[in-house]
Amino acid sequence: MQDFGAAFALAFELIASFDADLTEIVGLSLEVSLAATLIACAIGMPLGALLAIARFRGRGAVLVGVNALMGLPPVVVGLLVYLALSRAGPLGVFGLLYTPTAMIIAQLILITPIVIALSCQALEDLHREYAEQFRSLCLSRGQVVAALVRDGRMSLLTVGLAGFGRAIAEVGAVIIVGGNIDHLTRVMTTAIALETSKGDLAMALALGIVLLAIALGVNGLVLSARSVTRDAAHA
Amino acid sequence: MQDFGAAFALAFELIASFDADLTEIVGLSLEVSLAATLIACAIGMPLGALLAIARFRGRGAVLVGVNALMGLPPVVVGLLVYLALSRAGPLGVFGLLYTPTAMIIAQLILITPIVIALSCQALEDLHREYAEQFRSLCLSRGQVVAALVRDGRMSLLTVGLAGFGRAIAEVGAVIIVGGNIDHLTRVMTTAIALETSKGDLAMALALGIVLLAIALGVNGLVLSARSVTRDAAHA
Amino acid sequence: MRDHAQPPPAWAGVEARAGFRITGLRLSAGGRALIDGIDLAVEGRGITVVMGPNGAGKSLLLKLMHGLIAPDEGQVLWAGEPAGEATRRRQALVFQKPVLLRRSVAQNIDFVLATRQRRDRTRRDALLREVGLAERAGQPARLLSGGEQQRLALARALATEPEVMFLDEPTASLDPASVQAIEEIVRAVSAEGMKIVFVTHDAGQARRLADDIVFLHRGRVAEHTPAERFMADPVSEPARAYLAGRLYL
Amino acid sequence: MRDHAQPPPAWAGVEARAGFRITGLRLSAGGRALIDGIDLAVEGRGITVVMGPNGAGKSLLLKLMHGLIAPDEGQVLWAGEPAGEATRRRQALVFQKPVLLRRSVAQNIDFVLATRQRRDRTRRDALLREVGLAERAGQPARLLSGGEQQRLALARALATEPEVMFLDEPTASLDPASVQAIEEIVRAVSAEGMKIVFVTHDAGQARRLADDIVFLHRGRVAEHTPAERFMADPVSEPARAYLAGRLYL
Amino acid sequence: LQSTTSTANSGLYDHLLPGFEAENGITVHVVAVGTGQAIRNARNCDGDVLLVHAKATEELFVSEGYGVARQNVMFNDFIVVGPKADPAGVGGMTDAGRALTRIAEARALFASRGDDSGTHQKERALWRQTEVDTEAASGRWYRETGSGMGATLNTAVGMGAYTLTDRATWISFRNKGDFRVLVEGDDDLFNQYGVIQVNPAKCPSVNASAGKAFVDWILSPKGQAAIAEYRVGGEQLFFPNAGPERDTGS
Ligand SMILES: Nc1ncnc2c1ncn2[C@@H]1O[C@H](COP(=O)(O)OP(=O)(O)OP(=O)(O)O)[C@@H](O)[C@H]1O
Ligand SMILES: Nc1ncnc2c1ncn2[C@@H]1O[C@H](COP(=O)(O)OP(=O)(O)OP(=O)(O)O)[C@@H](O)[C@H]1O
Ligand SMILES: [Mg+2]
């Protein structure tokens, strides 16, 4: 299909020409998704570890809940945030709707459950290995969580990347709370959606290729950082 | 905000009334996403295991690639499948566009990388533990992969659920290749998007609640199945 | 586990308070009685050696005494307190299979020192020297040799300065010299008043270390006697058979 | 690792083809020489016991001979073939720390039998009886006691019917009776022609089993002599010190 | 500015706004969504001005006090587009109603927005003139995409279905495939855009002055001229018709 060729040509053109609008959009995409991912990890990884170690009645239910929330539809999250931030909404006074902050909030809600569920899984084995030793040492939950997150950081990297992937690729939520306003809240995915609705598939694909290039860059950086510190992991 | 109350009321009304249209949509959602998830697991988990055990030049690059593909934007996937399946496209002859099959294909492309990356991470520790023993036994790669997937099945459950969550919540791809055609390819997420664009937020939220209820159901089933076989896991 | 607040039962005599008082202890799994009714009183000082065939329940008994696992029936009292978090905090257990953190040798010591708010380089280095791992300080603990790992685990236990130290076959894979060194350490700390509960299959080692010997068989205490007595002529048939190397589970 | 196809080097004499011929073996990690230049010729039959202090390199040497890890320098030839997949397939190694699958005891045996296309209940049960684990067949292998785990690992190795069996301190945490039983098994299979390379810290055991003894010290072969000679009066100072329990790494 | 997608996608604002912003030093943020959603957002006071094309709903919006007043801004027209093959043979027809009937009789695929947008409301109005029961046909030859104009056009092109679109979107649409304009020129296909300033009385939070400035400007000769100037591929997309009721529609 000619679109493919056109798309690639266009993509490289865009990247090469270092188009101002594009860089602006790319910048915002990274800003929003990285912020959301970092916050989600800061919140979700300790919670995931806690879920991996805690043994309480209803733990099963919580696990099911968290896992189910991985299926939270972006559009719904978008709506909830919209209703909360809309000028008529409870938090309307802050006037956050149609700002990058609103987009970060939406993505945060979207990926935090993913980070929790995956962290819990990633740390379960390590916990099973350490548990008796830690109980013998009478460590507090906080101490156990800290130790697990530290020694399990290599596995947690993948978890973080999964969260980032979900965030950077997501469109349903950000387009509702961001509004895809040019020069203000337009990110890669919303731009792609726009080009698609204009029927400019080549441009949409080109942007998609650029987005993937970005994802590749971020993952490359993170994982190479990982392999460097690998040895220190004392696997 | 009045919408919340309205939404919940409406959601229960919908579920209670066992609305015919709704059940049709719910059915299709489950059909498409479950199919995509199962196929993705069948393909992705062995590949993930293989990636966890294989040591070849460029493995790092492959890992980066797979992890990056977790950030594949649904809209882009939708476009690619659209171009491939559209009447003018290479596979146009099969007339798959705007059929559930097309939606399954799109979701499959979307979640398989996720399943691969997460499976690889989930099985890495187990592999590190078994590796020397298996090398001593001179097991073939196939045998190692089989053993890892079998003994690591508990961790892989979460991986599968993550994939399912992504699939069932996804809208960008299915709306392009499915067309959100009433009675034909309309699923929960596309229906939610529609109600949103109509401005009927209460209905959109209600559908969102129903969708979450479904996700809860599926996760509940899977995880309870897990806890039953837990003992057999010989942790 | 019982409520720590409550006073020790009336019958708990003074000497009982000093040491361990175990009554009607039972634990079963998979329909099998692993600990099959143990009553035992262990002094609060000195070295108690636990012997018995593989699968007799030695490791489980240690975990029960340490309050790591809860019995199905019966209870363990230490210094009049039911075994649990409170007692565990003042004890240390070196597992049969050392559990080492995925960190360097030194960091494994630092970690426990930190949990006791006693982080202290010099103390750490002293401990490593004591078990002959000074040169390995920077190396990933998981890559230590079998014997080195056991020694690290011991050093880590010592770092917590416990009142009771449970040692589960701590010299199983040590070379003769290390065995001697560890035995000296054990004697020394015990002389300073630390209670030692020591599991071994080595009769010679038992003879060298033990004040009293507990012989387990099929989850029961076959006999509990002073060391000399035991070595001279064990009263129980299983113990006699064991020492003669005849007892095969 | 060398290409298996190529013919053994000319100098590889007949007796060399039968057993192991190790030349200029070196392995270092973290800037430390772990195996520091080993030349060794080991007979193709009989029981070779490897001794040496903790950290001497015994386990590493076994892995190198088994072709599990590749040396930085030098090579290992077995029956004229460079150690590698091809030779490994005809050998078995029981690790110092048994690696058991997260399955039942029986399934752990079945697994290796299956990989050798020899799945066979009766044979499996026979093996379990041999190591005294028949009653544990259905139990999760990870929940076995330390000694039981070592015995399961041995049974699993025997299941592959290897021509060479490397045993890394296989009786470290066994009770006396089990030790005797295992030693009998080892003698038996060796009598049937299976080559045994056996690591132990127990001089008595070495005396009972060894045809020849390799003594390692700091990654070097301090001496390699027939057992009687070694026990009577070891030539090397380290060995003498070791047996006297004086050598402390 | 809460706007319908058709105007936004056509690129009109990129043409208009720079002039306005330069003149008044006000930056305009365009939120382009379906008419229904746009009005909904405005009801929540999330917007200062509303520019859509669904007269009835707009007047309701105003009568409920959410808007200050509704005024015509500009118009263009709807067209029926379809594949070159034209299975129903409606090419060149000028009576939209008869064309639709013929499509229905031919059981030829027809893609409907199905999203309550201005275009969809118009389409349903057209069907109402025929005896065709689209409800019953839904899912068979009558395909409700429940999507925006662009998405619906993509779908239509993808499956070779007829569809109703506004000319502006069509002209600036890039994925035309082998599609052509088949039906046009019917008075019924008149497409009126209206502008409404969100009522500060109802929504204290709105930026009344800026909103008013925009409304005044776009209705002013200058604004109207700017609209008339906008062309894509030499074609004029929107025809200014500001003023009270010059609505010559139906
Ligand atoms: N969680 C468990 N579930 C089932 N059986 C168990 C469990 N833990 C231990 N066992 C069994 O209980 C018995 C006693 O275990 P224990 O580890 O106390 O033996 P031991 O006396 O320490 O033996 P060894 O000398 O080999 O260390 C063993 O037969 C073991 O298989
Ligand atoms: N991968 C590795 N990286 C760094 N050092 C290692 C590694 N593996 C082993 N070592 C070191 O090499 C030395 C020899 O290890 P090895 O396991 O062969 O000792 P060993 O003779 O088996 O001792 P033991 O009697 O305690 O089993 C040890 O000091 C160990 O710390
Ligand atoms: Mg034990």
Ligand SMILES: [Mg+2]
């Ligand atoms: Mg060793």
